[in-house]
Every structure is written in C-alpha cells, then in structure tokens.
Amino acid sequence: MMDLETADALHLAGNIDAAADAYRRLIAADQGNVAAWHGLGAARLRAGAFGEASDALRRAVRLRPEEVGAWGLLAEALFRLGDVERAIYAYRRAATADSMRKKAEENVAIIIPGSASAGKADVFSARYAWGRHLAAGVSPVERPPRPPSGGKLRIGYVSAFFDKPNWMKPVYGVINRHDRDRFEVHLVSLGGDPSASAGYREHDHDVIWQVGSCDDEKIARLLAAAGIDVLVDLNAYSAPKWLRIFLHRPAPVQLGWFNSYATSGLDCFDGIIGDDVVIPAVEEGFYTERVLRVRGTYLAFEVFHAAPDVAPPPCSSHQGRLTFGALASAYKLNDLTLDIWARILRSAPTSRLLVRASTLAEPSNRDHLHARLAARGVASERVDLEGGAAHFDFLRSYDRIDIALDTFPYNGGTTTTEALWQGVPVLTYVGDRWVARTSASLLRAAGLDDWVASHEDDLVAKASALVPDPATPASLAALRAGMRARLAASAACDTAGLCLALEQIYRQFRS
CATH class of the missing domain: 3.40.50.11380 (Rossmann fold)
Structure with missing residues (x-):
C-alpha cells in the first residue's frame, strides 16, 4: 500500500500523474484522508485540470475547514474556471493565516474587477488595501540631474x-x-x-x-x-x-x-x-x-500580425441556425456571463454556442463548464467547447461564429478587437465599471453602436431577435464584408x- 509520504515525494519530484494516481489510491482506502484530497487537488491544479482540482480541494476544505493551504489552491482553481465569486471567498479564507495573507490579498486585488458582486467601491477598497502592503518599506530613489536630450x-x-x-x-x-x-x-x-x-x-x-x-x-x-x-x-x-x-x-x-x-x-x-x-x-x-x-x-488598435481573410457568416449556409461564440479566457466565464448566455440560448432554441479557450483542452475543465451550462438549461449538445491553437488557426474559429458574445463584467479587449477584425460583431452592454465597458468603447469608436445594449435585458432581447429574423444572414454577410474597411476609417483604428x-x-x- 502506497503511503502519503511516497505520494508527496512523487509530487515534489514533478511526477505529477504518478502522484495523482497515488493520492487516488489513498482516497479509495480512506475517503476522509484530508492530506490525500489536498495532494490530489494540488497535483491536478499543477496539471491544468482545474475542474478535477476544484472537486478534490473542496473535499479537503469540507473535511477540514481550517486547511488554509487548500483554500488558497482552491481559489486558484476556481478562478481559472471562471468561478470568480467563490475564488474571492476562498482567497479570503486563505488570508486568515498570516503566512498567506499578503499573497491572498494580492490575488483578490488582481481579480476583483471581474467579480459581478463586487461594486466599484469594493474594487477600490481591495486595491487600495493591497497597495498599502506593496508600498510598505519602498522608498523613492534619488533622481540625479537629467542628462541632455536635445530638447526631446x-x-x-x-x-x-x-x-x-x-x-x-x-x-x-x-x-x-x-x-x-x-x-x-x-x-x-x-x-x-x-x-x-x-x-x-x-x-x-x-x-x-x-x-x-x-x-x-x-x-x-x-x-x-x-x-x-x-x-x-x-x-x-x-x-x-x-x-x-x-x-x-x-x-x-x-x-x-x-x-x-x-x-x-x-x-x-x-x-x-x-x-x-x-x-x-x-x-x-x-x-x-x-x-x-x-x-x-x-x-x-492596428493589426500587425498575420490574420485569416474574413469568411462569410456560417448562418448563410445554415439557414435559421445562428452560432454564437466566445474566444475569451476561461477565467472570464463567471456566473453572470453564463447566466446571460444561457438566457440567450434558451430564448433562441435553434442557436448554438462555440467557446474556445486554452484551458478547455483539458477534459475536466470542459466537463465543469458543460455542467455549469446544463444547470442553466443549456444541453451539452448545443455547445462546442474547444482548446487553444496557434494564433492564426485560433482566429479561424471566427469562420464558425456568426455573432460573438462578450463576457461580463470582464469584457474583452484583445478578444473584442480580434473578433471585429475577423468581421464578427460583438454583442455587449454598458456595464457598471471600466472593465465592463471596454467593448462598448471599441464598438462605439467603430460606429457599431447598434451592438451595444444599454443593459442585460436589452442585450438578451437583441440577441434573441436576431436568430429568427430572415434578414440576419444577409445583414451579417454585408457587415462582415465591409468590416475591415469600416474599422480602418474609424476611431477604433485611429x-x-x-x-x-x-x-x-x-x-x-x-x-
């Protein structure tokens, strides 16, 4: 029988898969083995299997709520899955230990703008508090006389x-x-x-x-x-x-x-x-x-890298079936985002969703996202989840997307510019903070104001109305064909x- 010391040694040596198997055998023998659940979660986190890691680490903290190290790892796994609200809670549980407080507070300060339940005052408070820690003991350096610069x-x-x-x-x-x-x-x-x-x-x-x-x-x-x-x-x-x-x-x-x-x-x-x-x-x-x-x-923005040619919208050849899509980082796929997407898909039962992110190459991460969408009434058969790819091939994903859906409250920046450059309009709404308005900034600068909703219900209504409209395929085709010229002539690319x-x-x- 393998013991915990051997499993930990495999983990420390970087033999992650063997360590995970060892922890699983320990758990099979004793479902209450907190250290084995903790170890399994840490090993799967290190392997990028955030779904499996979060399940194991939840077991660890349920069995032993004072296990602050497990809380810290659980927070990271949850964040990588887009479960931002629970990640913040877990980081704050980890921060009850002096040894973990500074790092946990830093991580909260990093991710809190993407929390739908945190208001602007909460964002300010978290970043101001962490900033005081960061600034402690840091003194200004001396600035010697400025070297000549020829007036520049x-x-x-x-x-x-x-x-x-x-x-x-x-x-x-x-x-x-x-x-x-x-x-x-x-x-x-x-x-x-x-x-x-x-x-x-x-x-x-x-x-x-x-x-x-x-x-x-x-x-x-x-x-x-x-x-x-x-x-x-x-x-x-x-x-x-x-x-x-x-x-x-x-x-x-x-x-x-x-x-x-x-x-x-x-x-x-x-x-x-x-x-x-x-x-x-x-x-x-x-x-x-x-x-x-x-x-x-x-x-x-200005595009310097190679990009695929703009393709016709896929709905042109699939009459009546619109494909929504998002090529956003998985950490932006929080509960608010999934709630909005699910409302759109439920209101437009012939539509589909394509989500692509590097972390979705891992099976447990896909399973986790499918489960979250299924809990919102969206069957897995309607959702394609794919991992990353070389950038040029990644951009080709937009050939299979009719309309891009933004993430909330953490909008796209790079993601929005790339969708637009590939001819794909992005549906967003004007949120309650800076990070929830970056797409609106870009879309309005591009003269695409019709794709900026005033609030969440307005966005769902706009998306739902496009699916059954027989004019949508031709409208999208014309928009895509002229998108790069539109962008080049607009403030979005000035x-x-x-x-x-x-x-x-x-x-x-x-x-």
Whole structure:
C-alpha cells in the first residue's frame, strides 16, 4: 500500500500523474484522508485540470475547514474556471493565516474587477488595501540631474509583454507613430523583447531596456539615472510585482495606460488614461489617480500580425441556425456571463454556442463548464467547447461564429478587437465599471453602436431577435464584408490620433 509520504515525494519530484494516481489510491482506502484530497487537488491544479482540482480541494476544505493551504489552491482553481465569486471567498479564507495573507490579498486585488458582486467601491477598497502592503518599506530613489536630450521629452514604456503581437496592437500602433524629433522613446522590457514579428518598427534612436532579470529597485535607479521624463505602465495587474518600480518614483511623471481596467490603488501614479465611455466623470472618486481621457477609444488598435481573410457568416449556409461564440479566457466565464448566455440560448432554441479557450483542452475543465451550462438549461449538445491553437488557426474559429458574445463584467479587449477584425460583431452592454465597458468603447469608436445594449435585458432581447429574423444572414454577410474597411476609417483604428492625444498628455505634464 502506497503511503502519503511516497505520494508527496512523487509530487515534489514533478511526477505529477504518478502522484495523482497515488493520492487516488489513498482516497479509495480512506475517503476522509484530508492530506490525500489536498495532494490530489494540488497535483491536478499543477496539471491544468482545474475542474478535477476544484472537486478534490473542496473535499479537503469540507473535511477540514481550517486547511488554509487548500483554500488558497482552491481559489486558484476556481478562478481559472471562471468561478470568480467563490475564488474571492476562498482567497479570503486563505488570508486568515498570516503566512498567506499578503499573497491572498494580492490575488483578490488582481481579480476583483471581474467579480459581478463586487461594486466599484469594493474594487477600490481591495486595491487600495493591497497597495498599502506593496508600498510598505519602498522608498523613492534619488533622481540625479537629467542628462541632455536635445530638447526631446523622454518617454519610457514599461511592459512584460512586448513580445505578444496579439496583445500589443494598441501599444505598437502608438509607439510606431511617435514623433522622434520631439520624443525619445525607451521600451523597458521585463519579459519578451520588442520585435518586428510582434509589431514593433525599429528606430535607430529608440532605447530597448532588457531588464527583466533585475529587481525593481535596480530598474528604478537605472531609469532615474537615464532621466526619463514620463514613465508609462502598460502592465497594471497583469504583472503586479512590477508596480513596485513605480513606487520607487524614478520619473517625475508616472502614468497608467492600456492594461489598467480599474484603479491601481497606488499613490505613485499621476494619471490613468481612459476615455469617456470607460470612465464617466461621476466615477472619478473610485481612482487614486487623476483620470485622463482621450477622444474616441483609449484602445485604438492596428493589426500587425498575420490574420485569416474574413469568411462569410456560417448562418448563410445554415439557414435559421445562428452560432454564437466566445474566444475569451476561461477565467472570464463567471456566473453572470453564463447566466446571460444561457438566457440567450434558451430564448433562441435553434442557436448554438462555440467557446474556445486554452484551458478547455483539458477534459475536466470542459466537463465543469458543460455542467455549469446544463444547470442553466443549456444541453451539452448545443455547445462546442474547444482548446487553444496557434494564433492564426485560433482566429479561424471566427469562420464558425456568426455573432460573438462578450463576457461580463470582464469584457474583452484583445478578444473584442480580434473578433471585429475577423468581421464578427460583438454583442455587449454598458456595464457598471471600466472593465465592463471596454467593448462598448471599441464598438462605439467603430460606429457599431447598434451592438451595444444599454443593459442585460436589452442585450438578451437583441440577441434573441436576431436568430429568427430572415434578414440576419444577409445583414451579417454585408457587415462582415465591409468590416475591415469600416474599422480602418474609424476611431477604433485611429492609432495616429491616439498617439497625438497621448503625446499631448505627456507634454501637458511637462509644460
């Protein structure tokens, strides 16, 4: 009989499948073995089997509610499955242990904008509280005299994702257009580096910083010594550890743009850049930063990577059967999103749903999502769940989707731009916070206001009305055929205008 010590040794050695089998044998012999349930959950989490992991870890915490380590792992598994509300609860149970409090509070601060039950005040409170922990013991670095720059303003962009062409469509759309006679551009790379394949157009006078192996204080001192005038964070909570660079205050002006979606909760940013759709004036009190707005959309984008040609809508050859779809990250598939999708599918019984995300390659994750939809009255036969693929092939999925459904409250950003570029309209509604309005920002900038509902019921009604309408296939075909030309002529792809607006903001701070 294999014992727990042997199973744990297999796990620690990285022999994950063998460890999981060992934990299962222990559980078969004793259903009350908390450590074995905990171990099985940890092993399956490590393998990306979040559905199976969450089941095992739930058993562990039911048997022993004080098992804070299991609560922490359960929170991660739940989040990866899109069960955001329960993930936050689990993180907060884990935070009752001093050893886990800081990490658990950080994770709550990261994911809370995507919680439908958390309001704007809750988001602000969670991020402000975690920001106080992050800032503890961090002191500003000394800024020596600024080296000469020939009258140019030095702009530093900080990102851990410069090598991601699908993410960087707005970023490189701006950076490639900066006026190098007036601005000296520094790209502070904390991960993969800028490249032509990612969309960056090399300029002789740009400075590429490859500093991902350095700690935050060293990076801050280097930036201060270089005399950066305006330092722009492109990471926000997608790479939260690097927020400490900004807490060291290496530049006289520090701004957040592109990947913010809510306040940072920190006092070290002088401004956060959005637009009128995502941050109405009445909500400025929920930001520690000064709110700055550009005209149009703050996410204006340009496609640099290869993309498939736009295909006709599939309903053109399947009269009366409309396929809704979402190529969103699975962590956005929370209860509110599934509730809305299920309402649409129940009201349009001839329609289908295609969902594709990298985590859905794993069987237990698919089973978990099928079960959640079935509990809402949507049979698995109507839903196709698929895993990820190489990016070009992933985009070909839109050939099989008539209309994309947004996620709520955590809208698409990259997902929305890619759906539109493939000719597929996105149905969304104007939510109650920044992250719930990014799609509305893009769609309105593209002149696609008809696809932006005013509220949840309006969205369901719009979707339901499209399915039986005999004019829908021809309407979608015409929309798809002209979509890229429409986008190119609209504010949604006016990266030149966005660049000028950002340059004006940067100079305004230094005037």
